[in-house]
Amino acid sequence: MAENVDIEIRGMSCASCVGRVERALGQQPGVIDAQVNLATQKAAIQMEGGTVTAGLLDAIEAAGYQPVVESIDIPVTGMSCGSCVSRIERALGKLPGMVEVSINLATQKAFVRFLPGAVSLSRIHHAIREAGYEPQDVDTPQQADSEDREGIQLRHKVILAILLTIPVVVIAMGQMVPAFQPFFSSLMPHRGWMAIEWLLTTPVQFYAGARFYRAGYAELRHANPGMNSLVMIGTSAAYFFSVAALLVPQLFPPGTAVSYFEAAAVIVTLILLGRYLEHIAKGRTSQAIKKLLQLQAKTARVLRDGETHEVPIEAVVPGDRLLVRPGERLPVDGVVEEGHSYVDESMISGEPIPVAKGKDAEVVGGTINKNGALTFRATRVGADTVLAQIIQMVESAQADKPPIQQLADKIAGVFVPVVMGIALITFGVWFAVGPQPALSFAFVTTVSVLVIACPCAMGLATPTAIMVGSGKGAEMGVLFRKGAALETLGKMNTVVLDKTGTLTRGRPELTDFVVVEGHEDELLRLVAAVEAQSEHPIAEAIVQGAKARGLELPTISRFNAEPGYGIEAEVDGHQVHVGADRYMHRLGIDLEVVEVQAKALAEDAKSPLYAAVDGRLAAIIAVADPLKTGSAEAIAALKAMGLEVAMLTGDNRGTADAIARQVGIQRVLAEVLPDQKAAEIQRLQTEGRRVAFVGDGINDAPALVQADVGIAIGTGTDIAIEAADVVLMRGDLRGIVNATALSKRTRRTILGNFVWAYGYNVSLIPVAAGVLYPVVGLLLNPMLAAAAMSFSSIFVLTNSLRLRRFTPDIDDTSPMTVGEPQAGQVHQA
Template sequence: MAERVDIRIHGMSCASCVGRVERALGKQPGVTDAQVNLAAEKATVAFEEHANPSQAVHAVIEAGYQPVIKTAEIPIIGMTCGSCVSRIERTIEKLPGIVQSSVNLTTQKVFVRFLPDAVTLQRIHHAIRDAGYEPQDLGENTQAEHEDREGIQLRNKVLLAAAFTIPVVFIAMGKMIPALEAIFTSIMPHRGWMSIEWLLTTPVQFYAGARFYRAGFAELRHANPGMNSLVMIGSSAAYFYSVAALLAPGFFPAGTAESYFEAAAVIVTLILLGRYFEHVAKGRTSEAIKKLLQLQAKTARVICDGDTQEVPIEAVVPGDRILARPGECVPVDGIVEEGHSYVDESMISGEPVPVLKQKDNEVVGGTINKNGALTFRATRVGADTVLSQIVKMVESAQAEKPPIQKLADKIAGIFVPIVLAIAVITFSVWLGFGPTPALAFAFVTTVSVLLIACPCAMGLATPTAIMVGTGKGAEMGVLFRKGAALETLAKVDTIVLDKTGTLTLGRPELTDFVVLEGQENDLLRWVAAVEAQSEHPIAEAIIRGAKERGLGLPSISHFQAEPGFGIEADVDGHKLNVGADRYMSRLGIELGKAEERAAALAREAKSPLYAAVDGKLAAIIAVADPLKVGSTEAIASLKAQGLEVAMLTGDNRATAEAIARQVGIQQVLAEVLPDQKANEIKRLQAEGHNTAFVGDGINDAPALAQADVGIAIGTGTDIAIEAGDVVLMRGDLRGIVNATSLSKRTRKTILSNFVWAYGYNVALIPVAAGALYPITGFLLNPILAAAAMSLSSIFVLANSLRLRRFQPLSPVRQESKPGLLETQVHA
């Protein structure tokens, strides 16, 4: 069975880096797919069978990048011989993400190297226990786990580079100002100041800028130059040109033996500063994941033999009895066995009002217990909890590339070689035709071209917007299982909705109880008592309606059912008959004006029944599958966005059209069998429509898969995670409005990012090459080119982060469960 492994990678800076890593991974045996997300700094690798991460890790290193690998030493109790060693090693190596495992029988420890994004130390800990041994120490420094080493290293390099670069710039600029030049030359000659610049620039170039050389040489070695190559070549050209001008000025034409040490130092410092800002901003794009992870409890109170013990959350297993005290976070998913309390489920439902939980109700890990103690049985723990599934879903969407990003990667793959060719042409033209000193002009313009064209902003344009967009969607209860869906949904022009369970609640409810003669409560409890002997869904709705009103059901006698007509029984000394109009006609009971009222109810897609007491008509009963709260508002909002809305259902046309009229849908596809729903979607696609199908995610799976975007309706913890491209966590259709609005905003952000990134390069490369010089005398300084390149990346990141301010267009509430108290009761 195929496995997917996530590898976090440091050192990538642009789209060409992404392409290099993907190609390196794709060449490895057994790898079927490799996708790299620049913003997340993560590669997702799919293997044919059992994953072999060690080869993938080696491929990343060979490509010139640094995979994030963690190490741990875990003491183990219970090992006695060599077979114990091999058993533990085999068990650990079966886990995805294990690079190396080595067990030492003498020291009673296992040494593990693993990929933290593919497997956790807690999972390794659990595997050792499953093998029959007892790990004693997780060997993990929690603070170090969360320490931002990359950010700290970048910050320190920036500070060091700035400390050396500022005096270099002061010296270089001072020599150009006539008033200061006399002071400088009175202290030491010009070449002496050049020597000081050399000493100050060298640590900036080769220590602070070492990352550019490591990655740049790797890019060139693989014949795939990228951003690091451009920075390395540009800054090195300035540095070594200056060194040669200092040590051998006689080799240069007159007037060209000048130093550009300040350009080399400033280039490295500015680009490092830009990388640091990018790192900080990229960290902010994943804040939604961090917020979700913060909801997880660290410990749980497990009840064992009457005693309560506080244990790490990783130690909880399904079946454990857990105590949740007032004010505590519910640690895992489970079923309440004792107690009652209100629980804040806003992280799942978005509903701010706490929900009452009592015996047999389900609780979800990460929700907050408010005012009472709950004892519940754990049902889902670890990666199986609803919260973990949400986190995994969002991470998967952020890691996947939408079509526009794949196109961008291809463009970036050929962009850098084109830039290098332009740089060579620029140098040749200025050297051959430029004014005196031609070599100096050729050098300045070539370095400027190399720096201005770095494709960093291109590589960040899509993934940062996708990360922020999917994170924002998760906050609103809209989960994008695929990053591509966020882009594709923006192009959809037709929304097709299933009826049952999507527009409606999906189960019959008692909607009308029209009393014609007698006491309402007595009639309802008698009817419910009779219907309790039936297994018909309509009977269940009537019984549920009576119970929600708090009515007890009396005992009955002489029960008799006539299939297709109705039922008869004796209740509390009365003979009760409940059934359709034909049953009443058979009994000789006149319907009169009640028949008109029943016909009106039927036109509203309700199923009318009659109840007679002692041979007299007493009540009209109506049962229907009612619309969900917000359905009508959602349809109106989708139409306001310019979308066509259709309904697809297996129900008869009369019922379907009655529901469609209520919500404002004109196009109705009725009496469609489940296996024909996908064909209807195909037909719409053949007519040129980009379609999104909205269904419950189980019976509608073929249609969800066939549509351009499948939107699965999830309710509470029953999320159909594998059903669609998008999952609405709540049963409220207004989530579709928010999903389409967010997707359009995200796509607009991506396009504006590309307009900036590509427009910036197209506009400024000719300027850097000196196209304006013959007309205006303006020549772009390499320092300004480096600053502009960094600002371009920061602009793209800032533009993507604006998506965090997106506000839902429609308020979404957890779906209500209307019963008799919420229906029209006519006395």
């Protein structure tokens, strides 16, 4: 069986790094597929069962990068002999992402090294318990938060580099200003100032800039140069050229033994500063995940042996009875056993009004208990909770690589070698035919080409936008299960909607009660009392409609059902008949007086029934599956966006057309059997359409998979949700409009990022090579090239962050009213 493992990686900085790691992992035995995301700094690996994880880590390290591994000592009680040791080692060794396991019987501790992206500490604890032993809680893992640590290290090196680079620039630039030349000359000769620049630049070059040497050397060793190679070669050339000019000036042609220490120092400092700013911006792109994680409770109150124990959330298991007090977050999903309260479920449903919870009501972990104590039994814990699944969906979307990114990675794989070739040609042309001193001109242009061409912005263009966009979608109640869907949804030109449960509420409701003779409330009481004896969905809808009006149902004394026709009963001394038109005809009751109303109801996709009391026609009853709130508004908005909207249903043509008229849909695919839905989607695709399908039922799953983008209503079945690319958590079709608008905006952002990143490189590489010098005498200083390169990456990141300000096109949080006749439809005939 195939296994999936996520590995966090440090040291990647551009798209060529991504390609290098993917190739290194792809060459490992047992690896089926490997996708690396630059923004999340993670590799998602699909591999055959039994593949050795340590080999993957070695491959990453050999490529010049650092996999993130956590190490921790776990105290374990219950071990008594060597067989205990081997039992625990076998249990832990089977876990995905486990790198090393060592059990010390003397100290009663288990030392484990594991991949935090593949296995959690709570899962390790669970495996030890399953083996028959008890792990003890420990403090935080030995490996501190790697992201924070990297940020701190970067900040320290940036500060050091700035402090040392400023005096280097002052010295170098000051000697070029005629007014200051006498001052510098009076203190020491020019070569003395060069020596000071050397002393100040060396720590910047080899300590602050050490990361470029480590990664750049690995890139060159594997014959796969990348951004770090460009920086390393460019700054090293400036540094060692200057060292040689200082120590052995006689080796240089006259006028060329000059210092470029300030260029080397400034380039390293600016690129480090850019990396630090990128680090901060990348942290902001993952704010959505952090906000979701903050919704998780840290502890829970578990009732055991009649006492309340506060335990870590990881210790809760299904079946535990938990107590939650007013104002607290529910720790896990469960079913209420005691108490009554109102729970704020806005994080799941988007509804601002708290929901009443009593015995047997389901509750969701992460929601907030408002004003009463609840005792509930845990049903889903850990990764099985609704909140954990939402987090997993968002993380999966952020790690996914859409088609445009795969193309970008291929381009970046050949980009750096091409740039290095351009740099060599630039040096050769300037040295051969450039003005004197030709060596200086050749050197400056070559370093500028190497520095300005770094492909950081290309690698960040897509993943940062996908991260921010998917996070924004989660805030709106739209979960993109695949990052590719966030890019491709905006390219759809046809939206196909399932009817039942998608356009409509999915259950019959009493919509009309047209009184012919008598008082409406009294008649509704009698009819509902009769229908209460039936389990038919239509009967249930009539009963619920009566209860919604606060009517008390009388007791019946006689009841008789005639299948296919209707029901007869005696209620409060009245003989009551309820059924279809053929039942009334059999009873000899004339329906001509209500024929017009009945026909109008049928044309509105409503099923008319008739009620007779004591042999006289009393009322027409209409039951239908009403439209969801916002369905018509959503379809109008989709059509305004230029999309064709179609409806797909198994209902008969008349009912389907009636629903379509109500919401403004022109194209209707009716009387489609469940196993034919996917074929209908495929038929539309053969017409050249890019199709998004929206459904909620088990029979919708094949169509959701067949569509270019499958959208599941979050209130639907688990199977439909699993088959979909996008999930609308609020069950409101207006979410499609917002999801499509967000997709279009994200795609525009991605394309804007690429236009900038590639346009920047394509336009400025020739400038750096000096093509403008013969025309306007302009050469690009290497220091300006470094600043421009850093600005390019920061621009892409900040452009992606603008997606955080996206606002939904229409409001999809308005509450839905259910369970009662629509206003103005209970009336006299």
